[in-house]
Structure formats: structure tokens, C-alpha cells
Amino acid sequence: MEFFDKVGKAALGSRLRLMTAIVTDDAAKIYELYGVDFVPKWFPVFYTLAEEREITITEIANEIGHSQPSVSKIIQEMIGAGLIQESAKTDDKRKNNVALTEKGILISKKIKQQLEDIDVAIEGIITESKHNLWAALEEWEFLLEQKSLIKRVSEQKKKRESKDVKIVEYKPEYQQAFRELNVEWISKYFEMEEADYKALDNPEDYILKKGGKILVALYENEPVGVCALIKMNNSEYDFEMAKMAVSPKAQGKSIGWLLGKAIAEKAKELGAKKIYLESNTILKPAINLYYKLGFEKVFGLETPYKRCNIQMELIIK
DSSP states (O other), X not given: OHHHHHHGGGGHHHHHHHHHHHHHHHHHHHXXXXXXXXXXXXXXXXXXHHHHSEEEHHHHHHHHTOOHHHHHHHHHHHHHTTSEEEESOOSOGGGOEEEEOHHHHHHHHHHHHHHHHHHHHHHHHHHHSSSOHHHHHHHHXXXXXXXXXXXXXXXXXXXXXXXXXXXXXXXXGGHHHHHHHHHHHHHHHSOOXXXXXXXXXXXXXXXXXXXXXXXXXXXXXXXXXXXXXXEOOOSSOSEEEEEEEEOGGGTTSSHHHHHHHHHHHHHHHTTOSEEEEEEOTTOHHHHHHHHHHTOEEEOOOOOSOTTOOEEEEEEOO
């Protein structure tokens, strides 16, 4: 159709719904053709009962991949049509056993020949077509089970937007953003401490003049992320990666990852062999990012921060 050619693959859901509507409409006509008074949407439940004879609503839902409320509604409709009946009543209706009635069993026998004819007809379409839709559906179901469409689109969005992020070196004009971004995230989870104010109120003296670096992430020319490399007076570590903060409105653009990679590269340029960081395990996304960057957990260093409960190091290669 011209509409789908114009819109492209973004209209996948709409196109599938249209095909489903066409097939469902034909399905209703096929039941009429065989003289069966039946609603197409009942088929998965009906077929399961025809195979299992007696089964619970929960088991049916699990078998056909539908929700329990959806199956319960279909069950009630089929009871009203006289096709199935409930047995072994309990207080929990989801655990009620249901089975085909005599009428249901009779219809299942009629449908058996119908299913054989449908199978041959579908096989004919597969033979005539260049692509096996049935096999493709099975493959797509598997791939979407491994990684959902929403996750795939989210990854693509992040990848595209991250290309517009620029990592630049600190300038005095970024001092306010450096302070505000850090105060925002620290205050969200913890309390500001004396060591925070020293670094954020005077980054030139506390970080830059001592041989450290500050990097700023710009998105659409606005500072939305910051991270510092602080020179350490420690024989084991050359620098500490600290004061990483990303604006909530800019999350989902891989800014933390880009800042972390840039800081590690900057440390390498400065001749560092190992860099160190401190954090807190309640910040799960941050901890996962550090592991992704190559940091590993270490123990034993003194810290000026009450909130610190995890220390990590990165060996520069």
C-alpha cells in the first residue's frame, strides 16, 4: 500500500493490525462456511481445551500466552455459548477447572476437518510467496523475546543523540554548571559535605592548579554533564575520577559513558597508570557504568566522604 511505502518500517504495528483484521474477518467467514457458530478469538482457548480436556484458567493463560483476565472473559463468553463448563469449584476462580461440553466436543470434531483445509491453504500461500511468513514470525518472536522493540528503539535514540554530545575542557564560564549539576545530584541522594564545597566553589584552586582536569559535556551548546580528574597525593593512584554529574533532562544520551571514557583518555595522556573513584552502592546505574568503563572494586583507602561505601580503580592500558 502507498501509505506503508511512504511511512516505512515505523508502521509495522499498523500493518500487522491490518493484516490481522483481514485474516480475522476471513476466519469468521470460514467458520460460517463449515456451519460452525464460533467466534475466532475463542480459538486458542477452545483448541487448548480440546487437547487437554480439562484444565485451569491459569494453565490456559500460560499455555497460549494471554493474560488471566483475558482468558476469563473468553471462558465466560464460551460458557454462555454452551461450549464449555466449569467444574471443581474453589474460592479462587482462576483455579477453576474448565472442560468442553458435549456441544463443544461436537464442534471440535467439525473444526478438525476445517483446520486441515486451512493448513493446506496456508501452505499454498507460503509456496506462492517469496518469503515464509510463518517461519519469519517464529524468528521475530524469538528475537523480540531476546530484546524488545522498545529497548532496541531506546538504544538507537541514545546512539543518535550521543553523537550530538561534545566533550570539552573546563572554562571559567562553566563553573556555575559544574557546581549546580553536582549539587543537584548530591542533594537528591545525600547531604552536601565540606569536601564537596571545596571542589565545587573553587575548582581552579582545588582541582586545576594542582594538575587535575575538568571535562564538560555539551548538548546543543548547553553544559549538561561534568566530570573531574583530581590529582592524588598517593603513591598508588595518580588521579581520582570525581564529581561526575549529568542533568536529569539529558539522561539517556550516554553522557556518563562519554565523560568517563574521555576522563580515562585524559588520564592516559597525563601519564596515569591507575585512577581511583569513590561512590555509593545505592547509585546502581552509576556503579554499572563504572564497571562498564573497566573499574574494579578495591578496599582500604581513607575517604573524606560519609556517603562513600564503595571504592574502585581503573588500570589505564
